[in-house]
Each structure stands twice: as structure tokens, then as C-alpha cells.
Amino acid sequence: MLKKKRKNKNMAAIPQSAYDVARVMRARYESEPVIVDVLINRGLSEGEARFVVYDSVLVEKREKNRFYAKVRQDRHVRFALYSTVMLVAGVIIMLLATGPYGELLGKAMIIIAVLSIISNGIMWVFEGI
Known part of the structure; x- marks a missing residue:
């Protein structure tokens, strides 16, 4: 993950290690205040630490949505392949x-x-793929 650009130019660039720490701690199901405290102890300001935690949550959600969209698409492709093989057979x-x-x-x-x-096509349309 690349460093995020700041809208507020007064904030220093947040090091990548802060994002890595937040990601690992979220994977361990640590609460957000605990993660913020750890990031503050590593030298970030409170605002930067809160931003990193909030941003890491958004990144996780984006990655999870991409993963599930890929799984749904793969399922439809497999189903269409099986249907085509059955049609030919x-x-x-x-x-x-x-x-x-x-x-x-x-x-x-x-x-x-x-x-x-036909049912695969209907599912494809309703799932928005």
C-alpha cells in the first residue's frame, strides 16, 4: 500500500510502517483506541493515528469487496462452462x-x-456483475 497524500499539507507524510502496524493489529481484533495508542507511542500525532486507523478500515473493506466480487464472477463463469458442456453433451x-x-x-x-x-444470466444481472 502506498503512502496516502494529505489534503492538509501541514501534516507530515505518514510512514508505511504505521499502516502495517494498524493492519496487523486489526487482524488480531484489537480495538481502535488500542491501535491509536500504539501508533501515538510510535511517534504519530493523535490526528494522524486516527487517520491511519480509519484509512486502514476503508482499505480492508475495499479489498474484501474486490475479493467477493471476484468469487461471484468465478462462480458464474464456472456455472456457464458447466452448462455449455452439458448442452454440447x-x-x-x-x-x-x-x-x-x-x-x-x-x-x-x-x-x-x-x-x-438462462438462470445463470438472470443471477448475473441481479448481482450486478
């Missing part, structure tokens, strides 16, 4: 099947694959 079974049940099985697989592709 249904067509192959229907074309190569001899007898009444082979063709029926192929048609059923095609219908299920088309419905799953």
Missing part, C-alpha cells in the same frame, strides 16, 4: 443415440442446460 447424445430413450435423454439434457444458462 446433450446434442451429442441426441445425435448419436439409437432408440427412444437416448434421444429423450439428449433432449432433456439440452432443456436443462438451456434453463441453467
Whole structure:
């Protein structure tokens, strides 16, 4: 993580180690006042320490949102891939099947694959991906 630019030019640049300390302490579920006290003991002013704690919370939330968006997108891609494979398998079974049940099985697989592709598209739209 890069050092943050200050809107208030009177504040000194906050060292990266302060952000690292805040991140590690938040990972240990330390409370915000404890983190602020530790940062003050490391030489930051109270305002800078509060800013680091607040900013580290925002960075964590952004990273978590990116991670979950990626997981949702991966799930949709996998689901679409499985549906496409099922559609192709249904067509192959229907074309190569001899007898009444082979063709029926192929048609059923095609219908299920088309419905799953449609439902995946609907989920994709509603989740905003």
C-alpha cells in the first residue's frame, strides 16, 4: 500500500510502517483506541493515528469487496462452462443415440442446460456483475 497524500499539507507524510502496524493489529481484533495508542507511542500525532486507523478500515473493506466480487464472477463463469458442456453433451447424445430413450435423454439434457444458462444470466444481472 502506498503512502496516502494529505489534503492538509501541514501534516507530515505518514510512514508505511504505521499502516502495517494498524493492519496487523486489526487482524488480531484489537480495538481502535488500542491501535491509536500504539501508533501515538510510535511517534504519530493523535490526528494522524486516527487517520491511519480509519484509512486502514476503508482499505480492508475495499479489498474484501474486490475479493467477493471476484468469487461471484468465478462462480458464474464456472456455472456457464458447466452448462455449455452439458448442452454440447446433450446434442451429442441426441445425435448419436439409437432408440427412444437416448434421444429423450439428449433432449432433456439440452432443456436443462438451456434453463441453467438462462438462470445463470438472470443471477448475473441481479448481482450486478
